[in-house]
Amino acid sequence: MKTNTNQSKDQKNTKRNFLIISRWGEFLDIAYAILLEGNNVKMYIEDKGSKEIGYGFVPKVQDWKKHMEWADIIIFDYTGYGKVCEELRASGKLVFGGSQYTDRLELDRNFGHSELQKHKVKVLPSKEFFNFEDAIDYVKKNPDTYVIKPCGEIQELKQLLFVGNDDEGLDVIRVLKAYEKTWGNKFGNFQLQRKVKGVEVSVSAFFNGKEFILPINITFEHKKLFPKELGVSTGEMGSSMFWAKNSPIFDHTLKKLEATLEKNNFLGHIDINCIVNGNGIYPLEFTSRFGFPQVFIQRAGINEPIGNMLYKIAKGEKFTINVKKGFQVGVFMVVPPFPYDDKKSFNLFSKDSVVIFKKEVKEGIHPMHLKKVNDEWLITGNTGIALLVTGTGITMRDAQKMMYNRVSNVIVNNSYYRTDIGDRWLEDSDRLWSWGLL
Known part of the structure; x- marks a missing residue:
């Protein structure tokens, strides 16, 4: 243990070269x-429409492959780079990122479900479809409440995920017909999954190539655009979370994949989203990369330099992450056309809008799709995600109060955000305790 402690002290004083591929x-x-x-x-x-993001904040490069030899560590922030990560590791580079196996866990929902079943993890019934006509016919013959889940690249458009509420599946049929008219064959394959009621919660952890690094993270996502879970699915409007030394949900899901992740050369971060209730734990999907905004809220609760922490994980070190007690929350501040893709609206209402601080205090303010010009923070990119604002506290209310106090210090023209991030915790925690899952 003394050796690891001394290594960590030495690493904190070391200046390293980080090459980040986003x-x-x-x-x-x-x-x-x-x-x-x-x-x-x-x-x-990589994305052409996002190239301006980060200018003025960090040095940018046009061809990352020309800088591989310069880098002490290479970080990939998304799925789809698994093969490249494996090749770089094989060449001796230190890489934080996925593998071909973990890419497939996230991008191929059916493969993810089959792997869970192989590891004796209970999953919800689901069926894959390659056209809308077959899916509509299936719902008519098997009336129930369903969730429409796009697969492959199209799943990046989070607003296309649809959670039905009608017991006969009539709302799902209407949406499928609308998708057929709008998307046709471009939609690709998708799943219909049986919907169950319960608490939606995700468990995640960092993996050092051999085992999970403790503590693990418990996250509650707020995906709908408006407070009280109204409006379209956005992927994310904010999250609340805490760190834990152990969790029954983790033990019944991710922990069972530990040996397989080691076998498949994974060094990175992995998350599994679940619905839990009194009958059990039902995994929904993997995120085998950093979660956004999850990783920024995690950073708000981590007491050590995040660069050094990621380096230690990529190097395969075993250690315990130094985290804050209590809770962390984060909320996105967004501008038009979020959550939709409308370049004309973005250019008209949002591009190059200035982020103004009433008081020059930026603690807990996390730049998202921004650039810095003459020390001013300007909105760029094309999605309309301006900032993430975080707060921490011993209680959820303390964390919320800090976060929304920080939000009130920021002026972004035409911005909007949810005002209830973390409110669900009071009810959700009671139910989780009663089911023995906390």
């Missing part, structure tokens, strides 16, 4: 934090 520029906040911790950072963004 799909959409989502990782800016972490890249900026790593830079401010005294490291060298170079960031590459």
Whole structure:
């Protein structure tokens, strides 16, 4: 143990070269934090419409492959890079990212479900479809409440996920018909999954190539656009969370995949979203990468430099993450056209809008799709996600109060955000305790 402690002390004083490969520029906040911790950072963004994100915050590069030899560690922030990660590791590079196996866990829902079943994890009944006509016919013959889950690349459009409420599946049939008219064959394959009632909760952990690093993280996502879970699904409007030394949900899901993750050369972060109730734990889907905004809220609860922590994980070290007690919450501040893709509206209402601080205090303010010009924070990209604002506290109410106090210090023209992030905890925690899941 003394050796590990001394190693950690030495690492904190070491300046390293971090090469960050980002799909959409989502990782800016972490890249900026790593830079401010005294490291060298170079960031590459793949998506053309997101190329401006990060300018003025961190050094940017146009071709990340030209900087591989410079890097002490290479970080991939998204799925789809698994093969590249494996090749780089095989060449001797230190890589934080996925593998071909973990890419498939997330992108191929049917494979993810089959792997859970193989590891003796109970899953909800689901069926894959390749056209709308067959799916509509199936719901008519098997009336029930269903969730429509796009697969493959199309699942990135989070508003297309539809959670039905009608016991006969009539609302799902209407949505399927609408998708057929709008998308046709471009929609690709999708799942219909039986819906069950309960608490939606995710468990996640960092993996060092051999085992999970403790503590684990318990997250409650708020996916709908408006308070009280109204409106379209956005993927995320904010989350509440806490760190735990153990969890029955973790033991029944991710923990069972530990040996398989080691076998498949994974060094990174993995999350599994579940519905839980008095009858059991039902995994829904994997996120075998950083969660957004999950990772930024996690950082708010981590007491050690995040760059050094990611380096230790990529190096395969065993250690315990130094985290805050209590709760962490985070809320997105967004602008038009979020959550939709409308370039004309974005250019008209949001592009180059200035983020104004009433008081020059930026603690708990995490830059998202921004650039910095003359020390001003300007909105860029194309999605309308401006900031994530976090708060921490011994109680959920303390964390919420800190977060919304920080929100009130920020002015972003035409911005909107949810005002109830964390409110569900009071009811959810009671139910989880009663089911023996906390």
